[in-house]
Amino acid sequence: MRTFFNSLFPPQASNLAPKVDAIYFALLGLCGFVALLVCLAILFFCVRYRRGSGADRTPPKWRQRPFELAWTITPFFIFLGLFFWAAEVFFGMSRPPRNATEIYIVGKQWMWKIQHPDGRREINELHIPIGQPVKLIMTSEDVIHDFFIPGFRNKQDVVPGRYTTEWFTPTKAGSYHLFCAQYCGTNHSRMVGNIYVMEPAEHAKWLAGQPAPDSLIAAGERAFRNRGCSGCHAPNAAIRAPLLDGIYGKQVPLSDSSLVTADDQYLRNSILLPNKQIAAGYEPIMPTFQGQIDEQELNAIIAYLKSLWEGDVR
Amino acid sequence: MTTATLQAEPQPVARVARTYLNERTTIASWLLTTDHKRIALLYMVSITLFFLIGGAAATLMRLELLTPQGDLVASDTYNKLFTIHGVVMVWFFLIPSIPTVLGNFLLPMMIGARDVAFPKINLASWYLFMGGGAFAVFSILSGGVDTGWTFYTPYSSTYANGHVIAMATGIFIAGFGSIATGLNFIVTTHKMRAPGMTWMKLPLFVWSLYTTSIILVLATPVLAITLALMALERAFGVGIFNPSLGGDPLLFQHLFWFYSHPAVYIMILPGMGVVSELITCFARKKIFGYQFVAAASVAIAVLGFLVWGHHMFVSSQSIYAGMIFSVLSFMVAIPSAIKVFNWTATLYKGSISFHTPMLYALGFIGLFTIGGLTGLFLASLAVDVHVHDTYFVIAHFHYIMVGGMVMAYLGALHFWWPKITGRMYPEWLAKLAALSIFAGFNLTFFPQFILGYLGMPRRYHVYAPEFQVLNVLSTAGASILALGYFLPLGYLLWSWKYGKIAGPNPWRATGLEWTTPSPPPKDNFDTTPIVTEGPYEYDPRATEAELRAAHA
Numbered sequence: 001m002r003t004f005f006n007s008l009f010p011p012q013a014s015n016l017a018p019k020v021d022a023i024y025f026a027l028l029g030l031c032g033f034v035a036l037l038v039c040l041a042i043l044f045f046c047v048r049y050r051r052g053s054g055a056d057r058t059p060p061k062w063r064q065r066p067f068e069l070a071w072t073i074t075p076f077f078i079f080l081g082l083f084f085w086a087a088e089v090f091f092g093m094s095r096p097p098r099n100a101t102e103i104y105i106v107g108k109q110w111m112w113k114i115q116h117p118d119g120r121r122e123i124n125e126l127h128i129p130i131g132q133p134v135k136l137i138m139t140s141e142d143v144i145h146d147f148f149i150p151g152f153r154n155k156q157d158v159v160p161g162r163y164t165t166e167w168f169t170p171t172k173a174g175s176y177h178l179f180c181a182q183y184c185g186t187n188h189s190r191m192v193g194n195i196y197v198m199e200p201a202e203h204a205k206w207l208a209g210q211p212a213p214d215s216l217i218a219a220g221e222r223a224f225r226n227r228g229c230s231g232c233h234a235p236n237a238a239i240r241a242p243l244l245d246g247i248y249g250k251q252v253p254l255s256d257s258s259l260v261t262a263d264d265q266y267l268r269n270s271i272l273l274p275n276k277q278i279a280a281g282y283e284p285i286m287p288t289f290q291g292q293i294d295e296q297e298l299n300a301i302i303a304y305l306k307s308l309w310e311g312d313v314r
Numbered sequence: 315m316t317t318a319t320l321q322a323e324p325q326p327v328a329r330v331a332r333t334y335l336n337e338r339t340t341i342a343s344w345l346l347t348t349d350h351k352r353i354a355l356l357y358m359v360s361i362t363l364f365f366l367i368g369g370a371a372a373t374l375m376r377l378e379l380l381t382p383q384g385d386l387v388a389s390d391t392y393n394k395l396f397t398i399h400g401v402v403m404v405w406f407f408l409i410p411s412i413p414t415v416l417g418n419f420l421l422p423m424m425i426g427a428r429d430v431a432f433p434k435i436n437l438a439s440w441y442l443f444m445g446g447g448a449f450a451v452f453s454i455l456s457g458g459v460d461t462g463w464t465f466y467t468p469y470s471s472t473y474a475n476g477h478v479i480a481m482a483t484g485i486f487i488a489g490f491g492s493i494a495t496g497l498n499f500i501v502t503t504h505k506m507r508a509p510g511m512t513w514m515k516l517p518l519f520v521w522s523l524y525t526t527s528i529i530l531v532l533a534t535p536v537l538a539i540t541l542a543l544m545a546l547e548r549a550f551g552v553g554i555f556n557p558s559l560g561g562d563p564l565l566f567q568h569l570f571w572f573y574s575h576p577a578v579y580i581m582i583l584p585g586m587g588v589v590s591e592l593i594t595c596f597a598r599k600k601i602f603g604y605q606f607v608a609a610a611s612v613a614i615a616v617l618g619f620l621v622w623g624h625h626m627f628v629s630s631q632s633i634y635a636g637m638i639f640s641v642l643s644f645m646v647a648i649p650s651a652i653k654v655f656n657w658t659a660t661l662y663k664g665s666i667s668f669h670t671p672m673l674y675a676l677g678f679i680g681l682f683t684i685g686g687l688t689g690l691f692l693a694s695l696a697v698d699v700h701v702h703d704t705y706f707v708i709a710h711f712h713y714i715m716v717g718g719m720v721m722a723y724l725g726a727l728h729f730w731w732p733k734i735t736g737r738m739y740p741e742w743l744a745k746l747a748a749l750s751i752f753a754g755f756n757l758t759f760f761p762q763f764i765l766g767y768l769g770m771p772r773r774y775h776v777y778a779p780e781f782q783v784l785n786v787l788s789t790a791g792a793s794i795l796a797l798g799y800f801l802p803l804g805y806l807l808w809s810w811k812y813g814k815i816a817g818p819n820p821w822r823a824t825g826l827e828w829t830t831p832s833p834p835p836k837d838n839f840d841t842t843p844i845v846t847e848g849p850y851e852y853d854p855r856a857t858e859a860e861l862r863a864a865h866a
Contacts, residue, residue: 007780007783008764008768009767009768010767010768010769016696019696020696020697020699020700023694023696023697024691024697024700024767027690027691027694027697031687031688031690031691034683034687035683035684035687038654038655038658038679038680038683039680039683041658041661042658042661042676042679042680045658045661045662045664045666046661046666046668046676049597049661049662049663049664049665049666049854050666050667050668051665051666051667051857051858051861052665052858052861055663056663057663057664057665057854057855057858058663058855059663060662060663064602064603067603067655067659068603068606068652068656071651071652071655072606072648072652075647075648075651076645076648079644079645079647079648079690080641080644082644082690082694083640083641083644083693083694085694086640086694086695086696086697086698087637087640087641087695087696089695089696090627090633090636090637090695090696090699091633093696093699094633109473142468142473143466143468143469143472143473144466144468144469144563146628146703148703148769148771150700150768150769151769153699153700154699154700155628155699155700155702155703156628156630156699157628157629157630159557159563159564159629159630160468160556160557160558160563161557161558161562161563162557162630164630177769177778179769179771179774180771181702181703181704181771181772182466182703183393183462183464183466183469183772183773184469185393185460185469185473185474186389186390186393186460187389188389188393188773188774188775189384189389189771189773189774189775189776189777190389190776192778273560290558
């Protein structure tokens with residue numbers, strides 16, 4: 001019985017899964033009820049009023065309008081209720097908690113490249129401990145992909161040229177499917193992987209067995225130097241460029257006198273498309289790094305810039 | 315197939331001297347005809363051919379999916395198959411199906427007119443459609459396209475192989491055929507109604523064609539623009555959608571769905587119109603809530619333009635936009651629910667008979683109800699995050715498009731077949747076909763709801779082994795479905811020559827189209843009819859009384 005159920009229903013392995021499933025079952029109940037009602041009514045009428053059945057066919061006396069109003073207004077309020085419930089859960093799905101581990105994901109035809117904050121990298125596999133919220137910061141090197149973990153009931157398109165995020169807290173140990181859900185070409189159906197959810201102790205053991213490279217921040221600092229960013233973005237540089245200490249999360253005034261929040265997307269644009277948004281009071285002289293810097297190095301630099309930030313407000 | 319069959323049409327049958335079929339019989343008289351009935355038949359033959367192409371692609375896909383490994387065709391081939399299936403079925407079968415075949419044939423007759431408002435433009439529509447079809451067939455034969463029918467950028471504009479531009483050109487050209495047909499129907503409905511045929515006396519099929527035409531005229535140009543921009547980026551590298559050229563990939567999705575969501579209603583509204591005609595005729599009842607059913611068509615057409623973003627809940631569109639699109643998507647379900655409830659109420663105290671068209675109509679209501687209700691799952695934001703781009707979506711829209719629209723098309727074809735050809739189809743064979751289509755359809759697509767919630771993504775050539783059982787069920791159902799489709803293809807052609815003579819009104823239906831001989835003369839009516847009654851003046855008690863008298 002249990003295996004039969006498991007072949008019809010995916011595992012519930014994240015904090016989001018029970019919330020999504022609750023709405024799913026409510027919808028199943030409601031829709032099953034309505035479908036059954038319509039089908040039974042049709043069957044009943046078809047039998048009772050089949051031609052030659054001898055049933056009474058005197059035109060009914062009641063008016064039509066009350067029926068029409070009833071079956072217009074009732075669905076309206078039920079739908080409104082469903083909308084709010086599902087929207088509330090969706091809202092929660094789009095707001096990662098502050099203590100979430102930030103993991104960078106880069107999709108490319110046809111693989112997933114994963115960077116942990118401690119600098120470890122994985123391909124098509126993600127090892128995470130139970131109970132620790134995870135925030136994925138994702139982008140693509142080529143076409144649109146989609147990071148879909150059915151066991152977690154979460155998915156999000158991974159779009160070139162921008163960052164998208166997805167978060168969850170794994171709640172059950174095991175191995176779960178990772179699928180690319182947005183069609184991306186020849187081997188779309190092979191752009192799959194596994195999410196390994198481990199007990200914290202086991203995860204620590206697994207970590208210890210892995211080579212320990214530089215942390216993502218250290219790698220980012222190195223890239224910041226090697227790429228020559230520090231040549232201008234430094235207090236005593238010959239060329240005047242904005243200082244980047246503590247820039248993350250701040251409001252930056254632009255030359256067109258608008259304000260923009262310095263988030264991941266802004267930092268990315270400033271490196272790849274520096275002329276798109278010019279910080280107020282500076283010359284548009286920064287060269288573009290488009291095509292020279294890959295997504296993973298970019299992630300490291302952004303992680304480094306974030307670490308320069310001392311505040312505690314997100 | 316057509317011209318041969320039509321040429322073989324026997325010499326004027328004794329009961330009708332001259333009909334639109336035998337008036338002139340040269341091939342040129344068909345290819346240059348401006349008679350709306352002949353144009354309808356041109357379309358019927360064309361979309362049947364396209365249905366066979368799209369169906370062949372689906373058959374190969376279902377065979378491939380029998381096993382989790384990709385062992386029948388290569389991945390690229392599989393990707394081309396689902397692209398062919400989608401493009402051909404959407405633009406070259408479903409969108410034209412009921413409007414261009416039955417709409418063309420019936421709209422003028424239902425409102426008491428001799429033809430549509432612009433007969434020459436009507437013929438031009440067919441040539442545009444066939445021109446577009448030629449481009450699509452060229453792109454299939456010369457190697458195919460692997461973008462999916464959705465052409466998402468930057469894949470389609472930069473990374474895809476194959477003849478994307480040729481395929482897009484085909485859709486672009488066929489789109490102008492759609493626009494011209496829509497325009498023709500709108501003007502015809504406004505200007506050509508017979509004396510006394512007021513808006514509230516229009517058959518509901520005419521209402522549904524009218525609202526469909528409005529969507530065709532307003533939405534199709536947006537598709538043309540979108541595909542043109544995509545082709546521009548692909549051919550000349552103009553940065554519109556590809557971020558590495560400074561474009562925005564989501565812009566494409568907004569434009570594409572601004573057309574393609576209303577297109578869903580282009581595909582289903584005419585089917586709803588057909589069902590209103592069939593239910594009333596075979597239940598011998600006036601439609602329950604005429605004004606509400608007609609107004610629901612208009613509401614669907616209007617609201618249908620405001621919900622495109624529900625295809626993009628996980629695309630990285632703003633979550634607040636997602637919320638607006640979600641609530642509007644729930645609202646667009648209300649007019650559909652109104653129609654289902656009214657059809658059901660129409661059966662109450664009717665005198666119901668179960669000829670083949672009625673079986674299709676009842677099947678439509680059941681399958682459309684399931685398709686519509688599962689739409690609520692997709693409108694619910696949090697649930698959509700999980701089932702988006704999975705087989706749940708595939709199952710949902712096939713319940714609407716195949717369970718709804720194709721059932722309605724077949725029901726309509728059987729219902730008006732005696733009017734079109736003057737002959738009856740064989741009833742028992744037709745019932746067998748209707749039942750196998752219904753059973754095969756459910757076995758094909760119901761397992762896909764479960765597959766979708768389990769997490770099987772769409773457009774997967776290879777899949778995880780635990781999904782196999784449900785896929786085998788689905789393929790088994792598809793085999794039954796395919797057999798069910800071949801039956802009508804055979805017996806309808808047979809009946810064209812050998813079917814029982816139908817007479818002008820075998821169903822004793824009330825529409826104006828049943829007041830002329832079958833097949834109708836070229837000009838439809840000898841004298842312009844004058845309309846004094848509503849469209850559904852049926853009386854179940856009179857039917858029952860006649861039945862008793864006949865048995866007494």
